Amino acid sequence: MILRVAFNKTNYLKYIGHLDLMRLFHRAFNRAGVPIRYSEGFNPHPKFSIASPLSLGIESEEEYMDVDIDYIPVDEFIQKVNSVLPKDIQITRGLYLEKEEAIASLIAWAFYEINFEIEEHKEKINVEDIFNKWLSQDEIMITKLKKKGKKKIEKEENIKKFVGNIVVKDIMDKNIKIDALLKSGNNGNLKPIDFMEALKRDTCLNIDMDSINIKRLGLYAEKDSNIYKPL
Incomplete structure (x- = not known):
């Protein structure tokens, strides 16, 4: 059983x-x-x-x-x-x-809480606007290292479709707390640190990468565009 x-x-x-x-x-x-x-x-x-x-x-x-x-x-x-x-x-x-049903084959999304600091305080509405503009791009490219035999090769990948949503939960002085739904599993995977590095590169948030604290809140399966917990 x-x-x-x-x-x-x-x-x-x-x-x-x-x-x-x-x-x-x-x-x-x-x-x-x-x-x-x-x-x-x-x-x-x-x-x-x-x-x-x-x-x-x-x-x-x-x-x-x-x-x-x-x-x-x-x-x-x-x-x-x-x-x-x-x-x-x-x-x-x-x-x-x-x-x-193998649990590994079911998982499609991971839900994260991410805390980080920026150089200067911004209002919540401004941060939300930055996220919306970032996600409105046709492409958000990152470079991933892939194994090919004994070699590692660099591969460009568009991660826009791997970001489900971003919600700004709280802003206190220079500290920002967000929730992010990111693709996970056999049909695509986006590590939260890769997500944050792209966010730092592409926006004016000036994220302090050493301040980042990540917690995974849950994993989700997907069927017919419906996202649900597998237990």
Whole structure:
């Protein structure tokens, strides 16, 4: 059976990379004694997957993981696993799936809260106008490094279609807080730091890149132009 769970990743554990996070959950499942299933073959491994891995240094309020497991009540699974996990990574809820859809293939968008500082204070209406003009362009180009065999090559990419929306939440002196819906998944992916670098390059905001603090608030699937949570 596939159990889909949501979990958070906060505070100092935002510096744990994806492979270390996978190892952490593997050890937690073993210590908790939950009946997770293993692959067959010479080197069996636990059958679970995490959607849209976070970049190092980004907190998250809600990530998703699919676990292939023999039936155990959801509440019991959460209690057992949380009891052996660090307090800054905890499972928040779960649900057994009626049909198997890989979580990695479902995710289409990521929702971020981004805090940053600018050189001079601007009113909210002025900042919103800057964002609207930026997004009204036909193209917003960035350069990405792509692997081709053993080589890395530079590739230009238009990210305009990868930005769902930007909402200015708060401005306090020179500090700005925004929400940004950015493309994520197999059909396109925009890292929030690449988004911020393009914003700094193309606008007059004079963003202090060292001041940026990013938190992922959630992940979303999309079907027939409708965006929804996969759990």
